[in-house]
Amino acid sequence: MSDANESAKPDGMGLDPNTPPASEADERRQLVARIASSTSFRKSPRLRQFLLFVAECSLTGHPEEITEYEIGWKVFERRSDYNPSDDSIVRTAARQLRTKVKEYFDSEGSNESWILEIPKGGYSPVFTKRESESASVPLEIRVPVDSAAPALYDRRWQIATAVLAAIVVISLALCYQLWQRPQDSSPAAGPSIVSTLLRQAKQPTRVVVGDFGAAIMSVSSNRQFSVEEYANRSYAQSAMPEATNAPLRNIWSLLNNGQIVSLPDVVATGAILRVSGEERKTVLIQHARQIAARDLRSGDFILLSAPIASPWISLFEDKLNFHIRYRFKKDSSSPDSEFLNRQPLPGEKPLYAAGASVPQFGMTYGLIARVPNLTGTGKVLLLCGLRYTGLEAAGEYATDPKFAAELARLLHVNDVSQLPDFEVLLETYSLDGAPRDVKVVAFRRIGN
Numbered sequence: 001m002s003d004a005n006e007s008a009k010p011d012g013m014g015l016d017p018n019t020p021p022a023s024e025a026d027e028r029r030q031l032v033a034r035i036a037s038s039t040s041f042r043k044s045p046r047l048r049q050f051l052l053f054v055a056e057c058s059l060t061g062h063p064e065e066i067t068e069y070e071i072g073w074k075v076f077e078r079r080s081d082y083n084p085s086d087d088s089i090v091r092t093a094a095r096q097l098r099t100k101v102k103e104y105f106d107s108e109g110s111n112e113s114w115i116l117e118i119p120k121g122g123y124s125p126v127f128t129k130r131e132s133e134s135a136s137v138p139l140e141i142r143v144p145v146d147s148a149a150p151a152l153y154d155r156r157w158q159i160a161t162a163v164l165a166a167i168v169v170i171s172l173a174l175c176y177q178l179w180q181r182p183q184d185s186s187p188a189a190g191p192s193i194v195s196t197l198l199r200q201a202k203q204p205t206r207v208v209v210g211d212f213g214a215a216i217m218s219v220s221s222n223r224q225f226s227v228e229e230y231a232n233r234s235y236a237q238s239a240m241p242e243a244t245n246a247p248l249r250n251i252w253s254l255l256n257n258g259q260i261v262s263l264p265d266v267v268a269t270g271a272i273l274r275v276s277g278e279e280r281k282t283v284l285i286q287h288a289r290q291i292a293a294r295d296l297r298s299g300d301f302i303l304l305s306a307p308i309a310s311p312w313i314s315l316f317e318d319k320l321n322f323h324i325r326y327r328f329k330k331d332s333s334s335p336d337s338e339f340l341n342r343q344p345l346p347g348e349k350p351l352y353a354a355g356a357s358v359p360q361f362g363m364t365y366g367l368i369a370r371v372p373n374l375t376g377t378g379k380v381l382l383l384c385g386l387r388y389t390g391l392e393a394a395g396e397y398a399t400d401p402k403f404a405a406e407l408a409r410l411l412h413v414n415d416v417s418q419l420p421d422f423e424v425l426l427e428t429y430s431l432d433g434a435p436r437d438v439k440v441v442a443f444r445r446i447g448n
Contacts, residue, residue, distance in 0.1 A: 026253055028127050029059055031114045033233070040103045047097050049075050051125075052232070053292075054118070058125050060257070060289070066124045077294055080203070094123055190401030191416050193368065194302070195275045197381055200417070201300040204282045207272055208312070209265040210305025211288040213255035218308050219335065222328040230311040231293055259287040264388040265304050268395030272302065275399045288312060293374070300378040305391060306337075313382055319371045321444050322352075322425050324384060337386045339365050339425060341442065348442050352425065354386040364430050366394035366438075369423035371446060379421075389430035393438045397426055403438075410443055421446035 032055040035041065041048045053075050057065045068084040068091070076089050084090065098118050105115060115128045191199070198205050217236065218225055229235040236256040254260070269285060276283050288310045296312060306324055307313045317323055321343055327336040338353035354364040366385035373380050383398055385391030397403045404416040413419055425442040428435040 026257070027114060028116075029055070029233075031112060031116060031127075032059075032125075034112075035101060035104050035109065035116065038104050038108050040100045040107075044096075044100060046076065047093060047100055050093055050097050051101070054123050055116075055125050056233075060259075062290075063124055066122075068123070071123060074292065074294055077297070080298065090123075094118065190405070192275050192401050192404045193370075193398045193407065193416065193419075194272050194381070195277060195399075196404070196416050196419070197300065197302070197370070197379060198276055198282060201282065201378070203299045203378070204284050205300040205302060206284045206286055206291070206295075207269055207302045208286050208288055208291060208304065208310065209261045209269060210309030212260040212262040212265075212309060213258055214288070214311075215262070215305075215309035217255055219328075222330060222335075224308055224326050224328075225311055227293070227311040227314050230288075259289055261287065262305070262309070262388065264385070264391040264395075265309075267392055268304050268383060271395045271399040296380065297374045298377055299373065300380070301373065302381045302383065304383050304395075306384045306386075308335075313384060315374065316369070316371045316380060316382060319421075319446055320367075320369055320423055322367055322369075322423055322442070324367070324386065339367065339386065341425075345442070352386075352427070352441070354390070362430055364390045364393075364428060364435075365441075366390035366392075366397070366426040366428065366435075367423065368394050368398050368426070369446070370419070370421050372421065387430065389428060389435050390426075393426050393428040393435040396435060397424070397438055406440070407443070410440065411445060 032051065036048045036051055041051070050071065053071065054066050057063060069082065071090045072078040072082050072084060072087065073080065076093070078087065078089075098120070101116060101118065105112065113130050115130055117126045117128070118124070119126060211230075214225065214230065214235065225235040273283065288305075291312065293312070293315065296315060303310055303313055305313075307317075308324075308326060321341065323340045323342065325338050325340045327338075329335060336353070338351050341348055341350050341352065344350050352365045354362070364385070364387045367382065367390075369382040369384075371380050371382065372378070381398070383391060383394040385394050407422070407424060408414070408416050408419060410424075411419060411422060423444050423446060424440055426438055427441045428438045430436070
């Protein structure tokens, strides 16, 4: 008999009432990281992935994803037609996982303040606060904050907090409008790059919005996170500022645990939904934090944003001629960014940089590229941009039938459905944060 988790989905607006507060989730997530990096798991990478997957689902309020089928597919890379009744790999691994977790708490983790267990009959982790065994009061270390040096730092974070709050509120409002928009709100006639991808896809296409929280943390630490750091969630700890006051810690917790989306990602997603037509039912919208590298091995995806907010994009850069490059500057609110043209053709520039003046104005660039997924069994459409306007320009180009017809002419095919894999570099003028006069400045066929 299968011991798969059969717990019901949480009631109410998609929120799990058992999801821990952010402060508790931080402690529990750190515990999971210590267990996963312990001696017991060093020679068991698959069990480590198993633990990280079920823990992340639990801590982010998605217990419905902790099923035998999902674990078999996402952790053990079984095919989409995998049948848990015929394949006991998850049940067998779960027994091994419980043993490894117990070994940790019997040895290295004997002094942990939290205990993690995976009860038999399911795969959902259970966290229990360990009661103090002595009457001693734990030592609390308080580091005095220098009144001069951190003042500028705190002001920057106050500004970042206000901007972050505004973006979250606006994004939520726009998301609500997008989902309330009638489905028959007449997209322009003719196929677009996006609608053609959706129509040709054999499975639901996942639209993955960027992680605005990761982008803010990257800027604050003056470096771009690698895809490995993003995949194992180690970037948040390594980039954490040396701030001791509660507001900054709360901001960092929000950036680390919240699924925050930038306004241009919302706008681009809305454009995709509006042209999806009858295929809308086959579109799934996810946050960059909700997927793993193994997901990109099968199916079709539309990845939005840029590598700084969606490191998954970097997995496909080896297929591209145009790469986004960031130049981080100390005490700057944002890095300089540019597209590197690896092999310029006659008439092309080696670099295409965003205007260095006011971010809402000036020349900027976007990129659309369609490449195979990691196994070549599906397609990935990348919509990237310098600054926010570059991404909006890419979304506009990918969803407008007239631009699809233009691209077909550039690549010498009769119809957009015949397009080979490609990359197109776009130039646009940012006028008060909105793209104007989007045009192609360079393009390439990919793979043929």
